[in-house]
Amino acid sequence: MFYKTALATSVMMLSAGLVQAEQTYRIGITQNNVGVDSYQTTYESAFENAADELDNVDVVVLDAGGDVARQIGQVRNLIQQRVDAIIIWPTNGQAVIPTIRQAHRAGIPVVVTNSKIAEAGLDYIAAFSGPDNVQQGASSAEMMCEALDGEGQIVQIAGQPGYTTAMERSKGFEDRLAEACPDVEILETQPADWNREKAQRVMENFLTKYDDIDGVYAGDDNMGVGALNAAKSAGRAGDIAFIGATNFAVGYEAIERGEYYGSIYQSPVDDAEAALQTALDVLEGKEVPKMNFFETPKITADNLAEFDKPVF
Amino acid sequence: MIDMKRFMSGGAAIQPIWIFVIAITVFFSVMSDYFLSVGNLTNILVQTSTIGLIALGMTYVMINGNIDLSVGATLGLAASLSVGLQDHGLVVAVLAAITAGVVLGALNGLLVWKTGVNAFIVTLGAMIGVRGLIFVYTEEQSFYASNFAFSDFGASAIGPIPVLAIIFLACTLVMHLVLKKTGHGRNTFAVGGNPEAALDAGIRIGRNMMINFMIVGFFAALAGVLLATQMGASTPNLGRDYELWTITAVVLGGTKLTGGFGSITGTLGGVLAIGILRNGMNMMQVPAFYVLVILGVILISVLIIDQKINVKSSKGVQA
């Protein structure tokens, strides 16, 4: 229910923008790596759909293919084309700062979406719009405490090394876990690059190495389901609580079946629409807070019915 | 020697890749209003300078009949060193980065020379291993330069032309002259064209190869440092797949993988072709998925056309 309301609100917000606007805006977006997972792909189409519904917005949609250097080039191209605003989904929270600074100097407002940039760059952006990944990690830690009654041994499967979202979720999780239930011990952390098959392999190795695993925290559901698959083949899934983030359809179904303890509900549609709306607000001269987090609630078997199944 | 001259003069006629470069330039100028502006053209030069610099060195290595797959990893290591060591001073950091590139090149060259192991294998090993070195050094972290002086250099310009573009063009000119006018350049052709004859002519083959590996290592490191100045930062994954695009650019430029034939002018054309295609397709908003297919198809087409031209011109020579 929450999600539906949120969507309705954002659609209303968008149409409100439509009525007010008189000028046509060209907004350029450079995304991280479309096609690498469904979240990013759904984000892209949601962004294009949202822009299509507005008569006064033209968008230039680019994709960096995960390559920092290519993203820098794309921002330069957008500056060159004199777009009115640039939305950037950073391939790396540090490396894009100088190019964001160049856009800032050229008088083009920059909105950072989905994944934060480092503090040194905050002066040069108009706003950030996206999920609070540290908070998400903390929420997952709280669910882990609940699931294990505050005691046990767990393993962590992290996202792509060096990528801000992965680092923030890990940090949020580890800090909150130590605080909320110090008796839950993280045995080991390995990255699986947001890849389900890799997570499956990593989990198989964990299962051989450790006879006693009570919980798994995965940086997203795609990897979490990979870990679940591995545990199921080893016949140990029943003893382990699986907790993820960025609820995928497969994760939603696994919660439904009772195999997966919980996750964080994060909609790429909300994410995309929030980014576009933030950029429009900036262009229309509205007062916009620097950090715009959209809500990403916990999702477990208890409140599953309140959410639509993710489309990705 | 006479054969050599014929090879060189063959490069004087306009190369097929340049016809292609001109064709796509015209095409994108018609298709996009923004394409043919000074700003965009210098953008293309800056964006191609990374692959372009590596390709200069790669051309030498490939004329030698070798290949270097480790350049992407070397670039990543140099970038990380040039940012990570800035506490010791900018000069130290940059020197360390460049030295690392040259040393890794020397190591590759030495292994190819002394062990006789195929360059593809030696550098494939290095490609995997040097990436490991980066991760050991950085512990998976991205580094960033604490002051903006470093990244200001990457964004600076002399007149309308960005410094990075000037560095790239200057290096291209030097490498062109070295290949055409010096003994080292002639030896490079001889070693790749006919090793036995080169040996008989008293050319020190192993040394020549090793120097060329050091050259490509140097350029990979330089490209890494310059890329780091554009970002004011480095990431451990920087440079992934760059070896593939570099080799592609060099081959597009007409350099033969079998060795003994190639030119810096052709390589420049190859690098520009890829840069212009990417930039132009961005301008036309071709979806990223299609860009991959189009690049692949164009590469194969150019290969086929190039082969047809060569078969015509060298009929009877190839048994």
Add this chain to the structure above:
Amino acid sequence: MASAEHIKQGFMLSKTHKAGLLNFLSAQGILVFFLICMLAFSLFSEQFLSQSNIMTVVRQASIIGIIAVGVTVVIIGGNLDLSVGSMLSFATVLVVDLHDKIGPVGAILVMFALTLMLGAVNGFLVGFMRLNSLIVTLAMLSAIQGLVLIYSGGQNVDIANQSETWFSVFGQGYLLGIAVPVIIFALLAVIVQVVMSFTGYGRRIFAIGGNPVAAVYSGIRKNWCVFSTYLTSAFCVACAALVLGSRVMGSQNNVGQGYELLVLAGIILGGTSLLGGAGSIWKTVIGVLILGFIQNGLLLLGYPYYTQWLVTWVIIILAVWLDLANKRKRLLTRHS
């Protein structure tokens, strides 16, 4: 410089002539090396030689291994295939996506047919058009990745009712206590090894890889032989996709990314020369297993995952160097 090489060459020759044991060791270097690695790891980690760990490693290595069997044939024929990574993504996405749409049998058939077609494109361009295989398959690596994304629209694909389909057998099933992926890997390896060693077809592949000109003069239809090696490679990729898709019961679009390098690393470790005309499937099998066990062993010992890359570098150089010591004479004349 030339004389130095000659002296070195003489030194190498006398050494190999004298020491019979050393000769044997260097001939079987990779096998010896494999055993030393296994021994070393088992000293430091109790779990390393446990049955469940060994089964896990072999099962994980089998996907790379299955592809490596096919690529080895391409390499023996004197060419390279770098497109297998994208091709694996293509085949896996296809078979998983079609599973729910047209049923498992149809999905498997269509997947094999289309993957073989991609192999045929490679084979046509390299075998008949005589284009350089490195560049052709590099271009195909990019083009096929694009095709996958266009086909799926960039979305992950999943099999809906995972518990109700027999499709899971390829990746998750067991036969007589042995994991099905391992059985597929072993079967393919044995069949291809037998074909390469004991049939005229196998001998022809060795001939065109070793000395293409002589092979053509002796009446071998080189075009078709090269073409067929790429079909073999594509067939193996399709088998690997069957295992991968069934193991995960879903697929991302970049699932095969980087596999081409792992496959090559395994083949090189096994000691198959990239010059063509030499090599064997069983060596590749050992090379792939070494990679798998090193990765697993280092992780069990608690080293970070990236140390395996450094170790792989050193081992590749040492293994190939050791292997070459045996064939020193031939290579010196070739390279000096």
